[in-house]
Amino acid sequence: MIFDAFIIAVRELRRNLLRSVLTSLGIIIGVASVITMVTLGNGATEQVRRQIASLGSNLLILHVGQAPRGHGGVRGKAPPFKLEDARAIAREIYGIEAVAPVSATPMQVIHGNRNRLTSVFGTTSEFFEVRDWPLARGRTFTVGEERAGKAVCIIGQTVAKDLFPYEDPIGNTIRLKKQAYRVVGVLGEKGMSSFGTDRDDLVVIPIKTFFRRISGNTDVGRIEVSVMDESLMEQVKIDMESLMRQRRRIRPGELDDFHVRDLREIAAILSGTTRSMTSLLAAIAAVSLLVGGIGIMNIMLVAVTERTKEIGIRMAVGALPGDVLLQFLVESVVLSSLGGILGIILAIGCSIWLSKILLVPFALDPFIVCISFLFSAAIGIAFGYFPARRAAHLNPIDALRHE
Amino acid sequence: MPGESFVTLRKITKVYGSGSAAFTALKGIDLDIAKGEFVAVMGASGSGKSTFLNILGCLDSPTSGSYKFKGLEVHRFSLNERALFRRRFLGFVFQSYNLLSRATAVENVELPLVYRRMPRKERRLMAEKALELVGLSEWAHHRPQELSGGQQQRVAIARAIVTNPELILADEPTGNLDSEMSHEIMKLLVSLNRDLGLTVVMVTHEDEMARYAHRIIRFMDGMIVNGSDELWDARQMK
Ligand SMILES: Nc1ncnc2c1ncn2[C@@H]1O[C@H](COP(=O)(O)OP(=O)(O)OP(=O)(O)O)[C@@H](O)[C@H]1O
Numbered sequence: 001m002i003f004d005a006f007i008i009a010v011r012e013l014r015r016n017l018l019r020s021v022l023t024s025l026g027i028i029i030g031v032a033s034v035i036t037m038v039t040l041g042n043g044a045t046e047q048v049r050r051q052i053a054s055l056g057s058n059l060l061i062l063h064v065g066q067a068p069r070g071h072g073g074v075r076g077k078a079p080p081f082k083l084e085d086a087r088a089i090a091r092e093i094y095g096i097e098a099v100a101p102v103s104a105t106p107m108q109v110i111h112g113n114r115n116r117l118t119s120v121f122g123t124t125s126e127f128f129e130v131r132d133w134p135l136a137r138g139r140t141f142t143v144g145e146e147r148a149g150k151a152v153c154i155i156g157q158t159v160a161k162d163l164f165p166y167e168d169p170i171g172n173t174i175r176l177k178k179q180a181y182r183v184v185g186v187l188g189e190k191g192m193s194s195f196g197t198d199r200d201d202l203v204v205i206p207i208k209t210f211f212r213r214i215s216g217n218t219d220v221g222r223i224e225v226s227v228m229d230e231s232l233m234e235q236v237k238i239d240m241e242s243l244m245r246q247r248r249r250i251r252p253g254e255l256d257d258f259h260v261r262d263l264r265e266i267a268a269i270l271s272g273t274t275r276s277m278t279s280l281l282a283a284i285a286a287v288s289l290l291v292g293g294i295g296i297m298n299i300m301l302v303a304v305t306e307r308t309k310e311i312g313i314r315m316a317v318g319a320l321p322g323d324v325l326l327q328f329l330v331e332s333v334v335l336s337s338l339g340g341i342l343g344i345i346l347a348i349g350c351s352i353w354l355s356k357i358l359l360v361p362f363a364l365d366p367f368i369v370c371i372s373f374l375f376s377a378a379i380g381i382a383f384g385y386f387p388a389r390r391a392a393h394l395n396p397i398d399a400l401r402h403e
Numbered sequence: 404m405p406g407e408s409f410v411t412l413r414k415i416t417k418v419y420g421s422g423s424a425a426f427t428a429l430k431g432i433d434l435d436i437a438k439g440e441f442v443a444v445m446g447a448s449g450s451g452k453s454t455f456l457n458i459l460g461c462l463d464s465p466t467s468g469s470y471k472f473k474g475l476e477v478h479r480f481s482l483n484e485r486a487l488f489r490r491r492f493l494g495f496v497f498q499s500y501n502l503l504s505r506a507t508a509v510e511n512v513e514l515p516l517v518y519r520r521m522p523r524k525e526r527r528l529m530a531e532k533a534l535e536l537v538g539l540s541e542w543a544h545h546r547p548q549e550l551s552g553g554q555q556q557r558v559a560i561a562r563a564i565v566t567n568p569e570l571i572l573a574d575e576p577t578g579n580l581d582s583e584m585s586h587e588i589m590k591l592l593v594s595l596n597r598d599l600g601l602t603v604v605m606v607t608h609e610d611e612m613a614r615y616a617h618r619i620i621r622f623m624d625g626m627i628v629n630g631s632d633e634l635w636d637a638r639q640m641k
């Protein structure tokens with residue numbers, strides 16, 4: 001019976017193909033926008049997750065100054081870190097994998113007649129461990145080079161490509177502040193960050209070299225720490241804070257003049273933003289699904305009026321009110337699911353296209369696809385019920401007399 | 404063969420509309436129909452024949468009165484029960500055929516079986532058999548608009564009998580047909596009545612067609628004017 005009803009429904013909808021498609025437009029748009037939004041949201045979250053993982057998983061960064069709240073925080077007044085702070089963290093806190101003090105500054109880097117404005121990082125070999133960043137070629141600094149503050153460097157992919165388009169950078173020299181540095185290694189590629197900066201645009205030199213030749217002091221800008229296991233993150237963070245309070249002689253009740261940033265927090269903020277975007281768009285989608293449902297109700301009422309005579313005939317030959325009800329319900333469900341299917345197809349197309357444009361991975365969630373489909377079918381039932389009931393409750397003789 | 408009570412109508416009235424616009428189309432109909440009878444209903448236009456037949460066919464409900472069918476109190480039925488009743492006992496033939504124009508002849512004939520949840524193959528077989536009975540086997544896969552009026556009416560008759568009903572209700576079945584075709588249809592109805600034992604109640608305007616019946620009931624202004632069974636009696640005499 002339901003199969004017969006289905007056949008009739010498909011036949012009827014095909015007879016009015018254009019009308020059917022136009023009617024399901026609301027559903028199509030609703031379903032398509034829900035799926036597209038969720039897919040892009042997932043893609044963005046996935047991208048942030050990947051970038052954070054590529055930055056080095058379980059990374060904590062110790063900054064000078066208070067944690068930024070809103071716009072601008074009190075910075076600069078606080079005393080900088082020293083190398084000894086990094087050593088103390090490595091020595092006294094349990095659960096740490098690697099610690100890297102980092103001082104950085106933007107500088108002009110020159111090779112031959114080529115030059116580029118890039119970031120120069122003074123740090124230790126552990127930096128590559130903290131950031132989980134293997135070298136593409138060459139080697140890291142030797143202990144001797146670090147201790148003596150030799151003029152050696154490791155360059156990022158972008159710098160390598162820009163300054164050495166035709167030559168092998170390894171063994172060649174670059175110039176910073178008119179001083180020559182020998183290139184001993186080239187870093188692997190990291191690509192763009194989610195903030196649109198090129199993470200391969202840097203030159204890394206030993207921190208002692210940085211102190212001596214570039215900054216002229218022994219201030220450490222920040223200390224990057226990687227933790228052995230994610231479950232230890234909280235504890236390490238607390239330990240670092242209390243260690244630093246002690247080392248910087250901050251009395252109880254006084255505010256910290258430093259802060260530890262956990263990259264997972266940034267990830268949480270970013271995915272929170274996408275989530276609130278998603279719920280806003282879900283609300284829009286819900287409205288368009290509602291409008292779509294009303295469209296379906298409207299067209300089903302038209303169909304019942306158009307086919308009143310047919311309903312009368314069916315009733316005369318033995319259709320029960322329930323049979324008529326089922327017939328029209330099936331028809332509206334087929335109509336709304338048609339909208340659902342077209343919406344899904346549209347959504348897949350749109351999300352592939354948009355994820356290319358927005359440079360986020362295409363992360364289609366089959367669960368959301370199923371839910372949207374079921375939801376569109378449910379709209380058919382909800383909004384088809386009233387017209388179907390009206391058809392089922394027609395008086396047979398009135399229906400038969402209808403022209 | 405008038406035997407035990409088959410159809411019993413008592414004081415059936417039908418009022419259309421309400422208040423000052425109310426119109427009484429049936430003013431107390433008392434009638435018994437026996438199983439196996441062929442009854443013709445005649446009367447002037449607007450005298451209430453169709454109204455009566457529709458009530459008999461449970462397509463419409465009476466305003467008051469009692470309708471018993473084989474002891475069932477039909478006048479008390481709900482909408483759904485009336486649908487079940489039609490499905491179980493009745494077959495309809497209309498003046499305007501009332502075939503589904505988008506379905507072929509055989510599909511039209513099997514429609515009642517669809518609503519009886521009969522499996523596909525079986526119902527197709529039965530529909531073909533019914534079409535054969537009305538002599539339309541070759542036309543099974545044609546749509547109504549490709550058939551003549553007489554052929555369409557025969558499809559409608561096939562559809563009415565495919566479910567083995569006990570009562571056939573025909574409202575001016577020959578009203579749209581020429582004389583030759585009308586006689587063909589009447590002969591078909593007579594043979595169904597005689598060979599299959601179907602009870603037939605038929606509304607007609609034409610004396611010629613009414614003569615095929617055992618009994619003629621005449622309506623005037625919503626009432627039966629002669630309940631006499633002249634034709635029936637005349638035949639019984641022979
Ligand atoms: N749905 C209705 N609403 C109001 N009045 C109706 C309705 N149906 C029929 N009538 C009236 O009831 C009366 C009887 O109608 P009915 O159709 O039974 O006549 P009839 O004997 O079949 O006539 P005809 O020979 O023309 O078919 C008519 O006067 C008609 O106008």
Ligand SMILES: [Mg+2]
Pocket residue numbers: 452453454574
């Ligand atoms: Mg009439």
